[in-house]
Amino acid sequence: MRPEISEYNYQASPFFMDGDAKPMKKHGGVEHQMSGRIIADKTVKYILFISAILSIVIVLAIAFFIFQESLQAWAEIGLSDILFKAVWRPGQDQYGILAMIVGSVAVTFGAILLGVPLAIGSAIFLGEIAPKSVQSVLRPAVQLLAGIPSVVYGLFGMVVLVPLIRQVNVPGNSGYGLLAASIVLAVMILPTITSVAEDAIRAVPDGYRSGSLALGATKWQTITRVVLPAGKSGIMAAIILGVGRALGETMAMIMVIGNSVVFPKPLAANPLTFFFSQARTLTGNIAVEISYATGVHESALFATGVVLFALIIIVNASARWLINRQSSIQTTRQG
């Protein structure tokens, strides 16, 4: 990362060769002290190297342990029965997680639907429109929104949103369900998307804006036709990172989604009543049952974890790919 530093690396300099050169032979004391320092220097380097490698070890260990614990489930229940069957009844040895996959996807979709317009709007506002004084209030606010514990959002959902949603007259509507969960989740992914999208907008070179304005475009035309297209990949990455966060959220979802293992479907003829349906997420399935599960049941929960892990890795990898593309586009254009 910093190749220029290495020019100053003492090891490259003849005065500091610790092996055969012995540059300061006449001053025994200095030489002694020097080799002590150099030994310390090398030891530290190896220790630091080990801590740098540790994150690789942790990623591998996470993948290994979760996969290994899930092996029994894959072997005894089978891949297709786990992934494509909707019935989860541990008492009767039925471990299909399709209902949970649908639950996770539906609630993520709802959160994106509600959260993305608001988040992108806030990002454009922060990056292009807001006066400095407003920025200095809104930016810390977004940061704070990101820091609030998920259980607090969950509690807010239980106490405020759920009774409100219960008022809607739909048969079987308990207030708990996809709608409450989507709203809570939309608020939770709002700061992630806003801050990453704002970064993408700010990364667009100022020359683009001046060029557009000089051609007589209004500020809004410049934003929609120049800035947003130029920051497109970064903004997409922000949304995808939001999807990743939404898929991974656990506690707040358990608190407001109802947790019953049903395949979410409309409660009445109106398809919109789908969102009043209760559901369970992949994350919730793991958290709720892991503490008492044993045997195949436990293994099936780890299999749920493997599915979640795989989904997240795919989502995050595509976000990273988009971010890299964004920065490479900008460097080529600028260069």
Place this chain on the structure above:
Amino acid sequence: MISENLHTVQHNDPATLRNLKLRTTYQNVWFSIMWLAGVITLLVLLLVLGYVIIQGGKTLNWEFLTTPPRGGLSGEGGISTTLGTSLYLVSLTLLVATPLGVGAAIYLIEYAGEQSLTSPVLRALISIANFSVETLAGIPSIIYGLFGYALFVSTLQFGWSLLSASLAAACLVLPTIIRTTEEALLTVPDDYRRGSLALGATKWQTLYKVVLPASLPGIITGIILSVGRIISETAVFFVTLGGSHRLPSSIMDGGRTLALHLYYLAMDTNAFDKAMGTGAVLIILIVLINLVIDIISRKLTAKVRGG
């Protein structure tokens, strides 16, 4: 800035004028919508914060903070032991994660670019390490919980304990500490390093006596951020910490953190007033943490500008 001056440009052609007027109206409408988005975001924050603090404020008093929860399904009592458990857990987790995270960051920034590093295997390892840190940052906390459960709780037989929970949480905050430390190291001017090396210091002496002190505020910011994450975290501890309402007497004992206590209060006992009180305490802690980080980063930017 230029667009504001557009209005003063003289246009003689009425069609152009009309077009400009239309475009300006269009812009005003959309700008109002963007303002609205910003205002809604702010209102959401105020609504959640305000509601929890006002509702929670009713239960919040000295007694609530200093009496232990009675446990069981009653939801009676205060939150003293959960405050203690949170404190234990934060200290223990940071004790493990800080040296590892800071060490990894130092290696990745200060050593990974060395000329002497010609080995392709080593270079590959370093890029995999960078990739791993990114991956760790994206893994959801319940996966860390599941991992902690499989490795520390079951395989290593640590059981539901402070030890299992803090080791799992250390993995969770490691990427935060690594990334913030890396950023802090990158802000230290290269001249500092050159100056020290030119005086005959070894690389480690340079790092220890020059670079690390200069990047200390940034590193501390990372540590405080991690404190916030551990205080807010629930999913990991839900599956690794057990959930006893008592204060753990050793690292092999289980317990419950503030956030976990809130969860149990809301879900198992429906003691929503107590849950709100706990939520208010959590929010106050998080606000304080954000304030401290804000102060440090303000000082940092002031120093960079001044120096």
